[in-house]
Each structure stands twice: as C-alpha cells, then as structure tokens.
Amino acid sequence: MSLYLLFVASELWASSAAGAGEHAASVTQLLFPSINFLIFLYLVKRFALPLVKSHLRSRREEIVAALAEADEGKRSADALVRDYRARLARIHEESRRLRDELRTDGEREKARLLTEAGDLATRIKADADFLAEQEVKLARQKLRAEIARAAEQAAQRLVRAGLEPADQGRLVEEFLSEVGRR
Secondary structure, X not given: OHXXXXXXXXXXXXXXXXXXXXXXXXXXXXXXXXXXXXXXXXXXXXXXXXXXHHHHHHXXXXXXXXXXXXXXXXXXXXXXXXXXXXXXXXXXXXXXXXXXXXXXXXXXXXXXXXXXXXXXXXHHHHHHXXXXXXXXXXXXHHHHHHHHHHHHHHHHHHHHHHOOHHHHHHHHHHXXXXXXXX
C-alpha cells in the first residue's frame, strides 16, 4: 500500500511541477494506472512471491546442507591429517622397533642353528667313530679267520708230512679216551 501512495504522490508532484501552462492530470489518468499497478502487485504477491520465497527457501536449505556437509568433510579430513601426521611421527620409532625385533629374532635363530649344527656334528662324529670301530672289529675278525685258516693249512701240511700210521693210531686213541672222559 505504501508503494501506491508513493506512486500517487509522485504523479501529483510531476503534474504540479509541469507548470501553469499545462493543465492538471485528470482522475482517469491517475486512477487507471493506479488500479493497473495494484492488480500487478496483487498478482506478484499471489503467484510470483510464493514461488520466489519457495525457491529461496529451498536454495537456502541446500546451501546450509552443503555447508554442513563441507564442514563434516573438513572435520574428517582434519582428523585424517592428524592421524597420518601421528603415524608419520611414529614411523621411525616403529621401523626401529621392527628392525630391532628382526635382528633379535635373527640372532636367536642363528644361535639355535649353530647349536643344532654342533649337535649334528657331534652325532655324525659319534656315528663315524662307531662305524670305524665296527669296521676295525670286522677287519680283525677277518684277519684272525685268515690267520687261523693259514695256520690250519700249515698244520695240516706239517701233520701230513710228519705223521706216521702208528702216530695216527695213537692220536685216535687219545682222542677217544678224552671224549670218553667227558
């Protein structure tokens, strides 16, 4: 309504400022444009203004939601940056700890392997000594058997060469008497 009054006042002022030589505006010249303007204002208020308000309201809600989402994204990005910075700060410590752990594990494994190798070497040496001893015993037995066989053959040759039939009879009798006593 205040726009209407402003419009009418401006028309009146324009007509009075035109001077005395011109005539004053008629009521129809003022009334019809005023009614036309009021109808225009009513249509704008009735149809265009709700659409503009609705659009502006939805646009505001979109902007507020986008700002909230951006703020949440910024907060999560900041948290992620803090986490990565903390990890980077700890990475040297973590790598040193892992290196020390691996070195300790390696030393422990080395000591275990050396102990196992020593035990294995001792067992191999003991087995080799045992086998060598058995081989020596076997060689002695074979040597004794060979010497006994050679002595037997030598004794047989000597007995055959030097034994007479009377000696053979005497030996048989002695053997039989010896067997009879037992």
